[in-house]
Amino acid sequence: MQNPDIYSVSRLNSEVRLTLELQFQTLWLQGEVSNFVAAASGHWYFSLKDSAAQVKCAMFKMANRNSTFRPQNGQQVLIRARISVYEPRGEYQLLAEFIEPAGAGLLKQQFEQLKAKLQGEGLFDPERKKALPAQVRRVGVITSPTGAAVRDIVTVLKRRAPGIEVIIYPSQVQGDTAAAQLRNMLSSAIRRNEVDVLIIGRGGGSLEDLWCFNDEALCRAVAACPIPIVSAVGHEIDFALTDFVADVRAPTPSAAAELVSPDQSHLLDRILQLKSRLQQAQRTILQHAAPKLLNLSQRLLALHPKRRLQQQQQRLDELQLRLSASAKRKLQSAQQQQLYLDKSLRQLSPVKTLLAHTQHLTELERRLTNAQHLRLKHSKQQLAQLSLQLNTVSPLATLARGYSITFDDKQQVVTSSQQLKAGDKVVVKLADGGFDAEVTRLRQADQ
Structure with a gap:
């Protein structure tokens, strides 16, 4: 081939989208909702499936904002949609314009089809x-x-x-x-x-x-x-x-x-009849004109800049969902790593060693207390014994047997009569109290 017309991927997807959107008019589908996602932008994304196949669907915010029905996974629904292509991935999809639960909606569809x-x-x-x-x-x-x-x-x-x-x-x-x-x-x-x-x-x-x-x-x-x-x-x-x-x-x-x-007024009957026929004729004219109007509106919609904006909005929603999923995975990984480190830290924690040392210290404290009590008891016994011995040689014990101690005026103990002279004043200490005396006569030791 000489000078073949080489398509880029973007050009191919764009022309396929325009071909599908111009070729197919609005259609009705019934199926089960799955993989429903309501994006932060307000757009809805879901799949419509039956027992043998499924197709991806998007319902943009402008279409779903007035809907009184919000689909859930597993529900049977009836949708009115247009065929399109999501160019960034080259995926065939449906752009939903209306959605309602299957049942009454299916009866309406059958009514319109038979009509x-x-x-x-x-x-x-x-x-x-x-x-x-x-x-x-x-x-x-x-x-x-x-x-x-x-x-x-x-x-x-x-x-x-x-x-x-x-x-x-x-x-x-x-x-x-x-x-x-x-x-x-x-x-x-x-x-x-x-x-x-x-x-x-x-x-x-x-x-x-x-x-x-x-x-x-x-x-x-x-x-x-x-x-x-x-x-x-x-x-x-x-x-x-x-x-x-x-x-x-x-x-x-x-x-x-x-x-x-x-009726008394035949003219009124004739007017009513003509009115009914005129209304029927008007409905017929409108019904014949509706498909042509719909086809022209579909062609206009397919070439409208809003379609490119919707593609970009859908791409933004996709990237946002991927970013959210990636952040969620990283958070889960960090949480798992934290749990692992926390477990390792608990295994290496000095708490166990500190607890063992605390128990050993408590035991030593108990043993020290017991030893102190024993030492104190032994010391008390020794003290009592020494006190008894001391009491035996104590001058107080001697005084208790009837003896006394004499002090001169300088508070010196008098042990010899030679330390005194007649007229000296002395203090005599008894076991119980004492008295003051004056030396009147001195005696020698052999007297």
């Missing part, structure tokens, strides 16, 4: 719808014979046109067998061909309660009914597929009775 299918086949076209008869003698009502709807219809007809005969075709209007019974009653009314107009419907309820009126076979039978038929399902805000395929849709059973009964 689109029937509309595509032309069953909603105003041209195929029959006008209500100007003169009505008998009205057939396909509904529950015990419900509030039949009572409202009969009451309105008696008030507006008492001469109209009402024939009830009883059927369940809720539950698994209701759709089959409604089809059977419709077939019976067509076969008997005894009424000028039919009313099919019931009172208000949830989407699940009204689901039998979204049965495909019933809708086709209503569209093919040769008798003009009015669909009156629920309240004014409720819609069922029979409302779109029937010749006329009434907001309530009471309103249906008013539509099929003559």
